[in-house]
Amino acid sequence: MGYEIIVVGGGHAGCEASYACAKKGHKTLLITGNIKNIADMPCNPHIGGSAKGIVVREIDALGGIMGKIADKTHLQIKMLNSAKGPAVQSLRAQGDKIAYPKEMLNTLNSLENLEIKEGMVEDLIVEDGVVKGIVLEDGTKIESKIVILTTGTYLKADILVGSTRTRKGPHGEKPSQHLSDKLREYGFTIKRLKTGTPQRIDRKTIDFSKTKLEPGDDKLLTFSFDLEPQYKIEDQEPCYLTYTTPETHKIIMDNLNKSSMYGALDDIEGIGPRYCPSIEDKVVRFSDKERHQLFIEPESRYYDDMYLQGFSTSMPPEIQEQMVHSLPGFEHAKILKYGYAIEYDAIYPTQLHASLETKVLENLFTAGQINGTSGYEEAACQGLMAGINASLKLEGKEPLVLKRNEAYIGVLIDDLITKGIRDPYRLLTSRAEFRLLLRSDNADQRLRKYGYDVGLISEEQISKLNKKIEDIGKCIDYLKNNKLKITNEVEAIFNENIIPIPQTTISYEQLLRRPEVTIEFIENFIEIPFSDEIKEQVYINLKYEGYIKKAYKEAEKMLKLEEKQIPEDIDYDKVKNIASEARQKLKEVRPTTIAQAIRISGVNPADISILSVYLKKEYANDNK
Numbered sequence: 001m002g003y004e005i006i007v008v009g010g011g012h013a014g015c016e017a018s019y020a021c022a023k024k025g026h027k028t029l030l031i032t033g034n035i036k037n038i039a040d041m042p043c044n045p046h047i048g049g050s051a052k053g054i055v056v057r058e059i060d061a062l063g064g065i066m067g068k069i070a071d072k073t074h075l076q077i078k079m080l081n082s083a084k085g086p087a088v089q090s091l092r093a094q095g096d097k098i099a100y101p102k103e104m105l106n107t108l109n110s111l112e113n114l115e116i117k118e119g120m121v122e123d124l125i126v127e128d129g130v131v132k133g134i135v136l137e138d139g140t141k142i143e144s145k146i147v148i149l150t151t152g153t154y155l156k157a158d159i160l161v162g163s164t165r166t167r168k169g170p171h172g173e174k175p176s177q178h179l180s181d182k183l184r185e186y187g188f189t190i191k192r193l194k195t196g197t198p199q200r201i202d203r204k205t206i207d208f209s210k211t212k213l214e215p216g217d218d219k220l221l222t223f224s225f226d227l228e229p230q231y232k233i234e235d236q237e238p239c240y241l242t243y244t245t246p247e248t249h250k251i252i253m254d255n256l257n258k259s260s261m262y263g264a265l266d267d268i269e270g271i272g273p274r275y276c277p278s279i280e281d282k283v284v285r286f287s288d289k290e291r292h293q294l295f296i297e298p299e300s301r302y303y304d305d306m307y308l309q310g311f312s313t314s315m316p317p318e319i320q321e322q323m324v325h326s327l328p329g330f331e332h333a334k335i336l337k338y339g340y341a342i343e344y345d346a347i348y349p350t351q352l353h354a355s356l357e358t359k360v361l362e363n364l365f366t367a368g369q370i371n372g373t374s375g376y377e378e379a380a381c382q383g384l385m386a387g388i389n390a391s392l393k394l395e396g397k398e399p400l401v402l403k404r405n406e407a408y409i410g411v412l413i414d415d416l417i418t419k420g421i422r423d424p425y426r427l428l429t430s431r432a433e434f435r436l437l438l439r440s441d442n443a444d445q446r447l448r449k450y451g452y453d454v455g456l457i458s459e460e461q462i463s464k465l466n467k468k469i470e471d472i473g474k475c476i477d478y479l480k481n482n483k484l485k486i487t488n489e490v491e492a493i494f495n496e497n498i499i500p501i502p503q504t505t506i507s508y509e510q511l512l513r514r515p516e517v518t519i520e521f522i523e524n525f526i527e528i529p530f531s532d533e534i535k536e537q538v539y540i541n542l543k544y545e546g547y548i549k550k551a552y553k554e555a556e557k558m559l560k561l562e563e564k565q566i567p568e569d570i571d572y573d574k575v576k577n578i579a580s581e582a583r584q585k586l587k588e589v590r591p592t593t594i595a596q597a598i599r600i601s602g603v604n605p606a607d608i609s610i611l612s613v614y615l616k617k618e619y620a621n622d623n624k
Contacts, residue, residue, distance in 0.1 A: 003029045005390055006134055006144040008121045010038035012376045013150035013368030013383030015104055016064050020387030021148075022114035023063070024455050026394060029142065030108070030116045031134070033154065033173055038116070039069070039104035041376065042153075042170035043197045044307050045095040045299055048223065050080055051427040052377040053090035055408050057443035059377075060224045062409075063456025064384040065107060066377070067223030073099035075298055076216030076236035086540050087436045088429050091223055094216075094239060097299040121151075122178040124364065126186060131364040146390045148365040150383055153195065155180040155345035155370065160194075160260035160268070161338065162316030170197075170342060180345035187360045189348040192269035193424050194261075195374060196278050196341040198311035199324060201296075202334040203304040210329035211240040211296060225444045226461060240296040240329075244279070247326040251319065252283045260314035260341055268343065271423045276374060278312045278341070279323070294327065305336055314341035346372045349416035350589045355389040355399035356382060356413065359590070365390050371416055374424035381409045388454050400454055403562065405434040405555035406446055418589055418599045436544065436551045441536060445469065468534065475530045475538045479509035484525055493524050512542050561595035564612075567619055568592075575614045582607035 007018040010032030018030040032038060047070040048056050060067035074093035081088045108114055123135035124147060133143035157175035159166045169175045184190050216236035220229040256262045259280050277285070282292050295309035313320060317338045324330050349371045351359050356371075358364045367386040368379035389399040402410030411432045416425060429435050438446070448465045451457035483505050484490065494501045499516050508522055519528065519535045528535055541548070572578075572586045582603045591597040598608055 002133075003027050003115075003142070003144040004394055005029070005146045005148065005387075006031060006142060007148045007150060007387075008032075008134060009150035009152055009154070009368070010035070010040075010116070011150060011152040011368060011379060012039060012066065013152070013379040013386070014148075015039050015108065016059065016066065016380045016383035017148045017150055017365075017367060017387035017390070018114055018116075019065050019108060019111065020063070020384055020456060021391050022108075022111040024388075024391040025113060026391055028114045029144065030114060031119045031121060031142075032116070033118065033120055033169070034171075035105070035116060035118055037101075037171065037173070038108070039101040040171075041095060041097050041100065043195075044297065044309055045097040045100065046092060046297065047074070047095050047100075047376065048090060048092040049377075050088070050090050050092075051408060051429045051431075052375060053080065053092055053223070054438060054440045054443065055377045055381050055412075055427060056091065056223045057225075057440050058407050058409050058447055059381050059384055060226070061443040061447040061451060062384060062388070063451035063454070064380065065104070066380045068227055069100055069103050069107065070095060071222045071224050071227050072230050073103050074231070075301065076239065077221050077231075078217040079219075079221060082217075085436075086439045086441060086544070089440055090429075091221060091440060093223070094237065094297055096301055097305075098302045099300070120174065120176060122176060123182045124186070124361070126361060130362045145394060146363045146365065148367060148383075148386050148390055149370055150366070150368045150379070150386075151176060151179065152369045152379070153342050153344040158343045160314050160341040160343060162258055162260060162314070162319075164316075165260075175344075183347060188351060188358070190345050191348050191372065191421070192343060193271060193346050193369075193372060194268070194341055194343045195276070195424055196312040196314060196339065198279075198308040198313060198339045199320060199335045200299065200305040200337040201308055201324070201330065202336050203298070203306050205332055205334040206240075206296065206306060207329040207331070208240055208296075211242045214239040214241050214295065225448070225465075237298045237301070239298070242294050242296060242328050242330070243291040244283075244294065245291065245326055245328065248279075248323055249283050251322045251326055252280055252315075255315065255319045256280065256284070258316055258319055276312070276424075276426060278314065279310070280313060280315070282310075296329075311339065312341075313339040315339070344369070346370050348372070348420060350418070350420045352417045353399075354401040354413060354417060354592070355393075356386040357389065357393070357399075363393070369424070372421040372425055373412070373416070374426045378412060378425065378427055381412065385409060385413065388456070392454065400450060402447070402450070403559070404432070405437055405551075405558065407443075408432060408438050411438075414596070414599065418591065418596055419601050420589075434551050434555050436547055437555065439540070441540060468537075471530055471534045472537045472541070475528065475534050476509060476542070478528065478530075479512060479522075479538070479542075480507050482526055483507050484511060490525065497521060509542065512539065513545075515543075558595055561598065562593045564594040564615075566591055566593060566597065566611075566615065570615075574618075575611055578607045578610050579604065586611075 004026040005021045006029045007014050021028040056067045073096045077093040080090045120137040121134045122137050125133035131147050154175045157169045297307045299305045356365050365386040367382035452462045585600050585602045
């Protein structure tokens with residue numbers, strides 16, 4: 001039986017990809033090793049976090065589902081960096097490891113164009129460099145026009161604990177044994193990567209009196225722009241904070257050679273995530289630090305496992321027992337599941353177009369950890385973009401490629417295809433040069449129109465956005481047209497709040513631009529008849545107007561360079577005098593614009609100048 005699109009793998013990338021394809025009306029097959037593991041959270045079941053929370057908002061703005069599922073199932077939610085500027089504020093929710101996958105599966109099962117099957121994919125049907133379907137472990141062939149690989153950590157996965165290496169997936173399932181070898185035969189460069197997870201602890205055996213309480217926020221919050229809050233503030237589950245001790249560090253250093261990563265196994269190729277290191281890495285690399293913080297987080301309302309965030313390890317079980325018992329509050333803790341590292345195959349992502357279609361095989365898209373990323377959110381946004389672009393290709397339309405000034409999703413994909421990876425890639429606010437433009441609060445204004453254009457956002461949703469934009473303008477006009485007269489009573493309120501008193505009558509819009517003035521302060525004098533969401537937008541727009549205008553100007557410079565196209569057929573061996581490293585990197589990445597070429601590591605300004613001159617000379621008619 002033929003399909004238009006086959007999605008291989010039911011993790012966060014596969015869920016978003018299959019949802020997008022089916023929602024757009026394409027006959028889609030989602031094939032996964034175990035239906036029970038769809039939208040599984042083998043590591044911490046949280047959604048969002050620094051930069052990642054903004055990605056979840058972007059997924060929702062485009063018409064994806066991660067944010068909505070998280071909103072319906074989380075245990076607690078908070079806004080990170082709420083005391084800092086809007087560019088770094090980001091939502092983080094502690095998810096429910098049982099409820100989240102269940103809600104996701106229900107959502108996918110409700111789609112009439114989506115079929116879900118169990119099976120292990122071990123090869124592709126390829127004819128003349130074009131993918132035509134998949135081959136299962138038992139030799140069964142299933143044809144399709146497009147295949148999207150979202151295999152996560154299941155390509156030749158090995159679980160590493162102490163001196164043991166076992167070929168299996170995160171839950172002990174059988175991994176794909178041959179697919180990555182087949183991809184190598186087709187011409188892909190394959191890279192070995194590694195990640196890990198900490199212990200799960202029995203809640204009843206932890207002494208929480210020795211830890212610090214970390215509650216959710218006392219303000220209702222949502223990832224989705226469409227849903228009302230699905231929870232009560234007082235019903236949120238608490239998290240807790242503890243720290244490693246000198247004894248913890250001594251146990252680790254005394255037994256370092258027993259860790260898989262530090263000598264117990266001598267055949268490890270995989271490189272672990274730089275920004276989510278094991279506790280062994282932290283103790284070795286930051287030997288001057290007296291302690292490292294660890295978060296104790298519930299996994300579900302339905303059982304007592306607590307996740308020990310920050311304590312990922314590949315030590316043998318008996319050493320993990322000592323390590324855990326050295327922590328404050330964990331002296332008598334019972335370990336329900338030991339930590340481990342997992343090593344797996346991924347493709348090198350410079351082999352991808354910006355659409356996430358591979359350069360090696362036509363009609364093959366890849367998304368998620370197979371592209372060298374780390375994290376549920378990074379996977380989900382790639383899955384959504386792969387699903388959108390696979391659908392657009394079927395429809396004979398141009399791909400949707402988000403720019404670096406439009407979305408963190410654009411930053412992530414551009415980083416992958418332009419710079420490649422050394423270790424599993426994780427999104428950080430510092431990776432985005434236009435982060436003041438890429439805020440959590442404005443993701444719908446940035447991206448919802450794209451979601452509407454590709455068919456994932458409804459008329460009702462786009463109308464709601466248009467009304468919001470209209471209300472922002474009305475609110476600003478309201479503040480401009482109403483003025484504050486300075487009376488004795490007004491002066492008293494200024495003095496009480498230790499805010500300098502204006503010398504003359506002033507509009508509320510001018511007043512709000514002052515650094516020390518908030519919306520709440522202004523509401524001492526005038527009622528602002530707009531929602532909290534609109535007032536927040538107005539506050540940010542006025543308060544940061546100068547910085548935002550500057551960021552837009554910088555973005556315009558980048559966009560001009562993006563317009564300078566590099567022909568697909570360029571022969572870099574004919575470009576004289578560029579450095580050999582630059583030549584090699586340009587041939588590998590094959591950038592489509594001068595802006596992308598500038599971002600390639602190893603390509604220097606002098607190389608760009610030489611390349612620009614060559615293009616003007618050799619492709620004069622194309623570059624007028």
